[in-house]
Amino acid sequence: MSELEDLDRQVVWHPFTQQTEWSPLVIARGEGNYLFDDAGRKYLDGVSSLWCNVHGHQHPRLDRALRDQLEKLAHSTFLGLTHEPGIRLAAALIEVSPRSLSRVFYSDSGSAAVEIALKQSFQYWQLRGRPTKQKFLRLGEAYHGDTLGAVGVGGIELFHRIFGPLLVSSIAIPTPAGTDGSDALERLEAELSRHSHEIAAFIFEPLMQGAAGMLKHPAGFLKKAAALCRTHHVHVILDEVATGFGRTGTLFACEQEGVEPDLMCIAKGIAGGYLPLAATLATEEIYSAFLGAHGDMKHFFHGHTFTANPLACAVGLESLALLQESSLPNARARIPDIAGALARILDHQSVKEIRQVGMMIGIELHAISGRFLGREVCEQARRHGVILRNLGDVVVWMPPLTLQPADLALLETATVRAIDTVSRETEPTRFT
Ligand SMILES: Cc1ncc(COP(=O)(O)O)c(C=O)c1O
Structure with a gap:
């Protein structure tokens, strides 16, 4: 365990988290649609950091808007x-x-x-x-x-x-x-x-x-x-x-x-x-x-x-422009491809139902009593380079609107592999 993970365990109380059964994953930086942990491992941000990072991470235009505002007034x-x-x-x-x-x-x-x-x-x-x-x-x-x-x-x-x-x-x-x-x-x-x-x-x-x-x-x-x-x-x-x-x-x-x-x-x-x-x-x-x-x-x-807050508003203004110019058109182009990937995932015997509105997606698994399948799948997906988060037995996809075809391919493969692994296990898996 790294020094930061250890310190986190000693001093932090995380939201919606059972601390006794949680292994910290320290995120060190972000770039485009990806996050990197402190060991340099790369992960697709499959939930846009809790549904927020619509343009991914460290977008040059948003970085610039923030820096420009910082020169004038922070608060x-x-x-x-x-x-x-x-x-x-x-x-x-x-x-x-x-x-x-x-x-x-x-x-x-x-x-x-x-x-x-x-x-x-x-x-x-x-x-x-x-x-x-x-x-x-x-x-x-x-x-x-x-x-x-x-x-x-x-x-x-x-x-x-x-x-x-x-x-x-x-x-x-x-x-x-x-x-x-x-x-x-x-x-x-x-x-x-x-x-x-x-x-x-x-x-x-x-x-x-x-x-x-x-x-x-x-x-x-x-x-x-x-x-x-x-x-x-x-x-x-x-x-x-x-x-x-x-x-x-x-x-x-x-x-x-x-x-x-x-x-x-x-x-x-x-x-x-x-x-x-x-x-x-x-x-x-x-x-x-x-x-x-x-x-x-x-x-x-x-x-x-x-x-x-002026910094937040300055970024918000640039973010809205970016959304209209490129991120939203990109999302629209990707939505049918996402539907195609989901249709393939629906064939998996462990998948009960899939619900999609645009880039807002829930993949519901067949529940198994005593198991927390959604959570197990999300933990497994990390091993395949994708950060996901579940809502009960529903695995959520909320990728950045800047998602590219290669990212979608990774999202699909990692999700299917994770569901495969969890479906094969008779006992819950533990992610370490
Ligand atoms: C529909 C809806 N409303 C309100 C909230 C609360 O937002 P916040 O977590 O920023 O307080 C959320 C958060 O997920 C949400 O999904």
Whole structure:
């Protein structure tokens, strides 16, 4: 064990990690779609470093944008002050977002972007004289982050149940994934018809629920659900933290069904995976409810120390340009090839189902009691030079949008070999 691995074991507590059964892998550098460990071994970043590095690593244009900004200003608060990168990125985001959205409220994580959307919706109804609209609708198995407000609109048993007593409860609409969506829509309509006077908003991920296990929604669900909310005067909050920035083949997933939300949460790919940045985009109608004289105390009482950090915003601006010029067109060209690779993987006897929306993919394995197959496959894949991460028995592919044909070939081979090895084992494998 290297000195760094040893020190990590002594002093660090990692997220979502059972520390007793974990072997640290120290990443020393990144280049293009690849990561390198401290022993110089090379790995394809098959999950874009938790779905963020949409252009891979150390992109020269993003490096330059960061360095240029560093020459000018690394940080100044956005509370009471402003700066060029924050202003220009907001304008660029509005330009490419659904037409309904005209205001950008920055934060620094997807969870914070969700908290902000919930609070803006809640306060909006208070300000507009509808104080009973205090509840939120969400989907079954929803995941919107790990802070308490976001957990309150979450529905993943394993992550969320233990915190139940701490949470504001939300109303679950069954996930439409794996169905034609009619049950979910009926339940949504029933809740809205009976309780819309108590409901502030419906929050959900468009097209695909990511952390829930890559649960793909039936075509049309997004559009119909949004229309129902509109009819019943309930806000539509779209969580595009995972689906945004080209992941589904369009800049934002909601474009694919022509839906214009009231609030939209974005994070992950926003700054190309360089720095923590997120935003909640709002309509002018929501924004204008918070306007008044200073003494009216209508303003939105929320903000973070690193809101709109200039370095992050400068990289975000360049990242958005790069996405439109090259990374998104590249992703579109790759998506059919990925579908071809997945069709071959589906033939594997250990694979139960594969769900794909663009470059957002879940490969579900047949569960075996007492085994953690998804995790075992991801551990094995490392031996073949690919970093993957699972969600239960689902092996996730979220590669950089800059994926090249040779990278895809490696991704496919490593995944198949890893599944082969794990399927042959009768006992769980341990990666050392
Ligand atoms: C859909 C969705 N919303 C919110 C979040 C939370 O984002 P963060 O981890 O940046 O707080 C995630 C993270 O995976 C996510 O997938």
